[in-house]
Amino acid sequence: MKPNPVQQVGVTPIPNHTFPTTRTMPAPHPDTIQQLKDLQRPVIYFAVARLADSDQIYLGGSDFKVCSADLGAAKFEPKELYSHQSYVTGIALAGLNLVSGGYDGQLIWCDVETGQIIRTIPAHSKWIRKVVASPDGKLVASVADDMVCRIWDAQTGQLVHELRGHKEQTPQHFGSMLHAVAFSPDGKLLATGDKVAHVVIWDVASGQQLGSVDAPIMYTWDKVQRLHSIGGVRSLAFSPDGKHLAVGGTGKIGNIDHLEAKSRIEVFDWKAGKQLAEFVSDKQGIVNRLEWSACGSWLVGAGGAGEGFLLFYDVAARKALRQDKLPMHTHDFHLSADGTELICVGHNRITVHRLGRVH
């Protein structure tokens, strides 16, 4: 990894607003990040999950397979658990239940202890984009291009809620896509984001819509040059207190054919429906994954275009901490609960990183 000098590229501060942070112990700091592993495989990995307190990871990718792998093993050898009928784009671990979703519209439950498939559900009528588990592991949420978010009981597979708050068509009469979903750290909130960059915040218990925000620059519809779009909200992350929502995608595109746009993150006070900050990176491409550190002192985003990137922002100070190049366009990552380990997956590669604590 080749770190860039800290830059405050395109950061738009909003005056007189503070972001809460929790600093009860020394937090891992992005300045200490080191790349430990760079593992190459002939697969585009779209999703990764990690068994807590272990080196066991689960991968989903372009080979239609869900695999397990031991990052601590001398030789990295992913083992196939089972297959979908198309790209596997979402994986979530809810306790010992592994739930995967793919372009085949199916959700598959697997017991990671036995490796046995528990159930297969035709969950969506179109392509599933992402699957996430609630922090307590009791619920799983899936989003798909049928523009519905479905919340499932992680143990029984029963449907708990159907959340419908996104239009099936764009204003230009094309099919929309529901790319992103994220739970808040306390599990009480859920956010979903779509192609036209409309974000809905939901109350998980009731399934009721609580609010919405929009990041229209991320839509990237081009009515003059190319008459299509490739943008949308691709990633979402709540702040530790759930008050703020980070939204990731791409910005105004110069050349839509090559994703020539600076990656973009906007942070909202979602209750007020107010944008608090926007971060425009000097790295090109789409922010596919976002997560706030548990202490709230930084936000990490990953994505890419022809190349990959890893971005760290101090949202409270509204400044970029690092903008690093990754060896691959990154589609997903797993950040350990203590924020010290980061596993990135993407185009033909898996990289493992460590962050140190700064006293």
Add this chain to the structure above:
Amino acid sequence: MPRINFCGSPEHAVDRRAFLGAAAGATLAADMTAINALAAPEVNGELRKNQKRVILLWLAGGASQLETWDPKPGAPTGGPFRAIKTDVPGVAISELMPKMAQRMKTTCIIRGLNTKNGDHGSAAQIMMRGRRDEATLKYPDLGAVLAREMGRADSKVPDYVTFYTQTEGRNMAPGSPGFLGARYAPMELTTNNIPEFIRKLDSIDELDHHERAHLRELLSKQFARGRTSETLNSQNEAYERVRGIMASEKLFDITQEPQTVRDRYGPTQFAEQTLIARRLVEAGVPFVRVGRAWWDSHGQNFETHQEMVPELDHVLATLIDDLAERGLSDDVMVLTLAEFGRTPTINPSLGRDHFASAWSMTITGCGIKGGAVYGKTDPKGNTVVAEEVDAGSLFATIYAALGINPHKNYYVGSRPVPLVNPGIEPIKAVLK
């Protein structure tokens, strides 16, 4: 039609055209000599082709064959989309095209295109002209050739109309009459769906407009007395055509269509322009190209095609149905074509790049066998393994299906120039 005794002069080169214009007129029907002349097979062919029309849906930038007509599900290059069965046993297409899957009996897929050029500009020229220009000879494109072959001298509508409203790639794929000259240049619509500058000035009322035309005709006739000049004839023809085109404005106005028809095509720009194309060919325009940009999916290929292919599927299926219901299936050919396809390899941006070695197009209607599939690619889609087709043989096939001899000559000075390069033959397997 061969010109055995043709002297090569431009003046004589238009004689056949003048004949056809007259032959199509009412006076011909009363002339038994002329009717007997129509019994000759080549003249029947000429008349048949005069009834033919072509709509080209130009997928500018290069649509992916893997996400449309030649899916490879499960292959490392195949992408996420499934293949679905069609109404032709054994033929599957991308799941992004469910409507066309029910209409493949109407349509021929050419899967074996190997056109050897992956540059937007020069590839577009090849795929619009059927061959590469020579250093000193610029060939007419398909629209110009068909305008010449199927247009009528007395036509009140334009011969060649092209829509290309997006800016990307427009300059790389312009309509071009080549050596046929400006007479066969397209009417190009680049800003909206109705031609600009064809309306009568508001400051001139209808009476004044007609009186000016009568005055011009009177002066022209007086001037023409005792003179014979192709230039003069051409001048008069140009005025006639301008008046015809001015009167054709309503053809471009889709509000003239019932709302049910407009709803059926849909509200997108591509849909509306395709509906206009149907109106134009129905009114006798020989060739309409509807350019739909921009398919150049180097980044996010799958989402690009998720967005754009369903629109193509819907519009193409609706057009085919509409033409069939109007009894025009045998008279109107519909083509989907681009400058090239896309690489089987998926790049780090989840894109596919330019690829001309093994890609696909479709032909529907006229003299083409519906349900036919010509050409086969390997399991990953990297190469054509059977029934390879180049641009020349594709054009020869289109000409032959329209009743035009692909080996006929035009003349540039005294040089005979065949419609397709020597040695190129139509694909007989797809011709009825």
